Amino acid sequence: MSARPAEAAPPIRTRGIVRENRPEGSYWRLTLSVADFTRFAPGQFVMLSPGAELAAPRTDPLLPRPMAVYRARAAEGAGCEVEVLYKVTGRGTALLSSARPPEAVAVVGPLGRGFPLPPPGTRGLVVGGGTGIASLYELAARASARGDVRVLLGARSARDLEIARDFAALPLRLRLATEDGSRGRTGLVTELLAEELATSDPLLVYACGPTPMMRRAAEMAAAAGQGCLVSLENPMACGFGVCLGCAAPLREGGFALVCRDGPVFEAARVEWENLA
Amino acid sequence: MSARPAEAAPPIRTRGIVRENRPEGSYWRLTLSVADFTRFAPGQFVMLSPGAELAAPRTDPLLPRPMAVYRARAAEGAGCEVEVLYKVTGRGTALLSSARPPEAVAVVGPLGRGFPLPPPGTRGLVVGGGTGIASLYELAARASARGDVRVLLGARSARDLEIARDFAALPLRLRLATEDGSRGRTGLVTELLAEELATSDPLLVYACGPTPMMRRAAEMAAAAGQGCLVSLENPMACGFGVCLGCAAPLREGGFALVCRDGPVFEAARVEWENLA
Amino acid sequence: MSARAPLAPDRVDARVNLGGIALRNPVLTASGTFGYGTEFAPFLDLRRLGGIVSKSLTVAPRTGNLPARIAETASGMLNAIGLENVGVEAFVREKLPALHPDVVVVASVFGTEMEHYAQVCARLEGEPRVAGFEINASCPHVKSGGIEFGQRADVLAELVRTVRRAARKPLLVKLSPNVTSIAEMARVCEGEGADGLSLVNTLQALDVDVETRRPLLRNVLGGLSGPAIRPVALRMVFQASHAVKIPICGIGGIETAEDAIKFLLCGATAVQVGTANYRNPAVAGEIADGIRAHAARHGFARVADLVGALEVPGV
Amino acid sequence: MSARAPLAPDRVDARVNLGGIALRNPVLTASGTFGYGTEFAPFLDLRRLGGIVSKSLTVAPRTGNLPARIAETASGMLNAIGLENVGVEAFVREKLPALHPDVVVVASVFGTEMEHYAQVCARLEGEPRVAGFEINASCPHVKSGGIEFGQRADVLAELVRTVRRAARKPLLVKLSPNVTSIAEMARVCEGEGADGLSLVNTLQALDVDVETRRPLLRNVLGGLSGPAIRPVALRMVFQASHAVKIPICGIGGIETAEDAIKFLLCGATAVQVGTANYRNPAVAGEIADGIRAHAARHGFARVADLVGALEVPGV
Ligand SMILES: Cc1cc2nc3c(=O)[nH]c(=O)nc-3n(C[C@H](O)[C@H](O)[C@H](O)COP(=O)(O)OP(=O)(O)OC[C@H]3O[C@@H](n4cnc5c(N)ncnc54)[C@H](O)[C@@H]3O)c2cc1C
Ligand SMILES: Cc1cc2nc3c(=O)[nH]c(=O)nc-3n(C[C@H](O)[C@H](O)[C@H](O)COP(=O)(O)OP(=O)(O)OC[C@H]3O[C@@H](n4cnc5c(N)ncnc54)[C@H](O)[C@@H]3O)c2cc1C
Ligand SMILES: Cc1cc2nc3c(=O)[nH]c(=O)nc-3n(C[C@H](O)[C@H](O)[C@H](O)COP(=O)(O)O)c2cc1C
Ligand SMILES: Cc1cc2nc3c(=O)[nH]c(=O)nc-3n(C[C@H](O)[C@H](O)[C@H](O)COP(=O)(O)O)c2cc1C
Ligand code: FES
Numbered sequence A, B: 001m002s003a004r005p006a007e008a009a010p011p012i013r014t015r016g017i018v019r020e021n022r023p024e025g026s027y028w029r030l031t032l033s034v035a036d037f038t039r040f041a042p043g044q045f046v047m048l049s050p051g052a053e054l055a056a057p058r059t060d061p062l063l064p065r066p067m068a069v070y071r072a073r074a075a076e077g078a079g080c081e082v083e084v085l086y087k088v089t090g091r092g093t094a095l096l097s098s099a100r101p102p103e104a105v106a107v108v109g110p111l112g113r114g115f116p117l118p119p120p121g122t123r124g125l126v127v128g129g130g131t132g133i134a135s136l137y138e139l140a141a142r143a144s145a146r147g148d149v150r151v152l153l154g155a156r157s158a159r160d161l162e163i164a165r166d167f168a169a170l171p172l173r174l175r176l177a178t179e180d181g182s183r184g185r186t187g188l189v190t191e192l193l194a195e196e197l198a199t200s201d202p203l204l205v206y207a208c209g210p211t212p213m214m215r216r217a218a219e220m221a222a223a224a225g226q227g228c229l230v231s232l233e234n235p236m237a238c239g240f241g242v243c244l245g246c247a248a249p250l251r252e253g254g255f256a257l258v259c260r261d262g263p264v265f266e267a268a269r270v271e272w273e274n275l276a
Numbered sequence C, D: 001m002s003a004r005a006p007l008a009p010d011r012v013d014a015r016v017n018l019g020g021i022a023l024r025n026p027v028l029t030a031s032g033t034f035g036y037g038t039e040f041a042p043f044l045d046l047r048r049l050g051g052i053v054s055k056s057l058t059v060a061p062r063t064g065n066l067p068a069r070i071a072e073t074a075s076g077m078l079n080a081i082g083l084e085n086v087g088v089e090a091f092v093r094e095k096l097p098a099l100h101p102d103v104v105v106v107a108s109v110f111g112t113e114m115e116h117y118a119q120v121c122a123r124l125e126g127e128p129r130v131a132g133f134e135i136n137a138s139c140p141h142v143k144s145g146g147i148e149f150g151q152r153a154d155v156l157a158e159l160v161r162t163v164r165r166a167a168r169k170p171l172l173v174k175l176s177p178n179v180t181s182i183a184e185m186a187r188v189c190e191g192e193g194a195d196g197l198s199l200v201n202t203l204q205a206l207d208v209d210v211e212t213r214r215p216l217l218r219n220v221l222g223g224l225s226g227p228a229i230r231p232v233a234l235r236m237v238f239q240a241s242h243a244v245k246i247p248i249c250g251i252g253g254i255e256t257a258e259d260a261i262k263f264l265l266c267g268a269t270a271v272q273v274g275t276a277n278y279r280n281p282a283v284a285g286e287i288a289d290g291i292r293a294h295a296a297r298h299g300f301a302r303v304a305d306l307v308g309a310l311e312v313p314g315v
């Protein structure tokens, strides 16, 4: 496997003005306009304040939340519009869902090393589930503009896959699976992956989602002799390599920092057992 | 002096839905609709959460903020509309100013013992400044419906007295003073008080505002042989007599709890020196 | 984590026994944050609680410190009330009778000398409405001419010994968190015959007004309480529960049923709710209900089975 | 409070001297929260700071604890990183040269045995880029087979003595807050020749996931930092500054210039910014500017004149 994660653009700290923030199936879609951002690599992330910054600072919740850049486009004038797709899973994301235009959210980014595009002649096999789907759209969009891409998305039920419509609008093959059968194949996304791996074409698997799903995808890709990249979601305090809080254990020994060395890693390097 | 502070209605804990929250001169006017409140005595207060309660609880700022009931009227259906007039002086009030309809604010109240109305034949002399003005409107309204009332309001400048328009709509004599002369008499409100005290009519002075102002008013009333009630603004944690945090030292020795025994006190009982 | 099948909440037995004090559920309210109980009547039926702990009582009534006595800090508050209380006599004559007979009352006891503690307990021994004593061995903000009773092992031992002689009722000792080793202090109390421990009291602290350049509290130093201290309190309960066999009442920053359950898992048999009562005077009842619901959802038929059920990973 | 006439900010002399380390302003960044400095280049010109304190360095590189290593608490966070660091050699060869020569660097030093501390200092003695040492005597989360160096006066004394012999550069000792008497520990360090004190390190703490019934950190115990601990840290700085004459560097929950000034008023000559760097990587620079502005507004021509300027009311 030769793909090397893309280099990161230098991060800055700035404010994102909430343009839109609304529920979409089981996700929320937050659109921020950020005056001084320019470019992101697919799979890069930002650290967002846990909720809008109102008329006075609060210290609870304290830490910023890592969120993938779902989609970014140059805004009219300068800067860009950044879309974040998130699930409300705790206090920080719940407070984020209370943010309304034109409140401001503190943003640090772009951070981390994102996904490299598939090398020429290699098919990209993008496998997503849960909040992991948010890390994959920009990759799917850019890769499908250049070459052959298939996207496999899995979820509990149809409500979790309303978001698939964005992927459906791209020039790629999209396959869905839900556990309750309410949309696409009944079952796990890894069952779709098994079918896609039954080929001798060169593939590069990109997986992002719940740890068991990524781990299984990694094992299947390895068994099929195909490359696999995963994007890890570890708790983070800083997002830029100074707190050492996000360390992921490596099979070669020692740790990598998910925020600085990742979040994208070659799956074969990850020591899944102790990932937390 | 015989006036005894009015008895308090039993307090409850409930939610106030923000109907309106907008700046008015140097104050903000917050209108809450509270389903299960019915009646307030003038000078009573509520404890409000420091800012709206959003989709998840936050513990900073921690404590509720005491705020006088500026005005309350029965709402259509049940409950009532409570108006609070506040100044942004710190984090809690700044966050309160970020609250927007239809967000909810936690409310405990009505609390404390409010102002008794002037006894028959006694003129009410209502002296207000700063945030203290908010404690006096309901008193002025009810007292002026029954008898002779004069209201003296003082402030730095005209911007602080936009609120006087509410008082001007009442059947009472209103006199204003500003330090910069931008509205009413140039000078301190106590200068107006001195003039009003030059009478042999029986008076009851009601003062609420910055401590030096209340203290001075109390001294002047005492020298003139007239009664004086003040409404104290001590920091509070609970508002209903259990934390013992709001204690005000008394001239007779010991302490009174501002939240439970007050906030309205006979001025002569207050040991101003150690009020904090 | 062993999965268990959920139960109906009414099938959960919430009772616990705190060193001889039988409680209908593990939620008490903390000394000094709940007045004498009656103040909460408008908000909460006290019979929903495991019990209440009185404001710390002294032999004679005490007046407190000059203001300012309280201040807000990040997710916490400081207080230096000065142990103002009505005194043990007024407590017996006025406060106790005002409470419904089904409310379990623990009397918090304090004195500036050891004998005073014993006197207060002796006065309350014959009071059937007092279920037990909680010795306040830790008061960082009263100038008793030195360090806290609960900060030196030998002093604490002597205090517990002195009080134990006067007290036949269940005796809890409330520990100061301002110590190097909470385990040592816990063992000292167990050794002197305490029936249980309450921890923690407030962390000694200070805050400043940068505009006036004065301390926020007139007393300069005060006690820090509230959610800010919860992780420190949890650690101390965990350490103390591994050091002694007597039951522990966990205190510090409890705002929700989840917070309370953290203390149970770390080894507390019961908990006390303090500062949270100010934000929400009905919160202690909500926490009691929430613990039952949590136990049911996780398939624990007895809340007592949650006590010490923390699963510590092998390293 | 004595009123003074405001000054222009550029007329304020912000320099302070921290036990022989000359700083252009009193704001440093705290060990373990600022990496090796270079990571902040995108956000902040490090020359705006008084200085930076490195991640604690050991003789050999160290790998850290298994995850989870961090968790969020009310206005704070827990960490149990496990003192992962590149080791003193890589620090000298790779990290130091990457910093602009005008950046003042204090090397934080750690070891599991006293001799290791001395070895690290000895290796750095000849390094002109190292302005001084900060001895990390308090690490509640590394299983060194017992209690922290900084929790026992005799152990701490021996540690400082051992290191002092190896270190001619200015020597700061960073104290643990997990002690009964911070004043005693401060005096011990002064007695053994320390040039200054840094306080506080993190408060030992614990938090729990009630759904899985496991500690949030793999290491079970961790260190609490952030705004939650600020009032405790202020109290300790206040007490230590009254106990010793050597200068103090105040640490704990500093998020704003106001917070930093509170520490100065309580007797700290300088401060360190820790957890706040995560929320806002430019914050240390903003705090440095804010202190100057505050001093100017209050008419202090020298920031050093704010040190210990707390006005304590008579009672
Ligand atoms: C690189 C990266 C990219 C991510 N991208 C997305 C995204 O695009 N959309 C999305 O919905 N989520 C994403 N996540 C997960 C997201 O960060 C968490 O869902 C979020 O932090 C939860 O915060 P909370 O306050 O709601 O939960 P709480 O449980 O209240 O949070 C408590 C603490 O744990 C941390 N935490 C909890 N869950 C996670 C998690 N799964 N991953 C990391 N930290 C966690 C929080 O950041 C916080 O510090 C990403 C995570 C990483 C590391
Ligand atoms: C009975 C009573 C009625 C009041 N009515 C009004 C009113 O109608 N309108 C209005 O604008 N203000 C009123 N106040 C004052 C109001 O409570 C404070 O302005 C407010 O608490 C400041 O909060 P903050 O977070 O903005 O300030 P911060 O300074 O950030 O607050 C920090 C802490 O100090 C307390 N505090 C600060 N200033 C005061 C103060 N002046 N009085 C009491 N506590 C204070 C806060 O409650 C909080 O606990 C009243 C106070 C009392 C006691
Ligand atoms: C205003 C106030 C007064 C207190 N008074 C007492 C007291 O009299 N006796 C006592 O043992 N503890 C007293 N405490 C400590 C509490 O009982 C409790 O131990 C501490 O506040 C920590 O719990 P919390 O974080 O839930 O408040 C007081 C706490 C506060 C905030
Ligand atoms: C993630 C993390 C790692 C830390 N690592 C170290 C360290 O290596 N050495 C040290 O002396 N202190 C370390 N500390 C403690 C800080 O230097 C500081 O003393 C503490 O966090 C309190 O300050 P704060 O509240 O501003 O963060 C660390 C703190 C955090 C949060
Ligand atoms: S999140 Fe801080 S080092 Fe990765």
Ligand code: FES
Pocket: B235, B236, B237, B238, B239, B240, B241, B242, B243, B244, B245, B246, B247, B257, B258, B259, B260
């Ligand atoms: S505010 Fe708590 S007793 Fe008055």
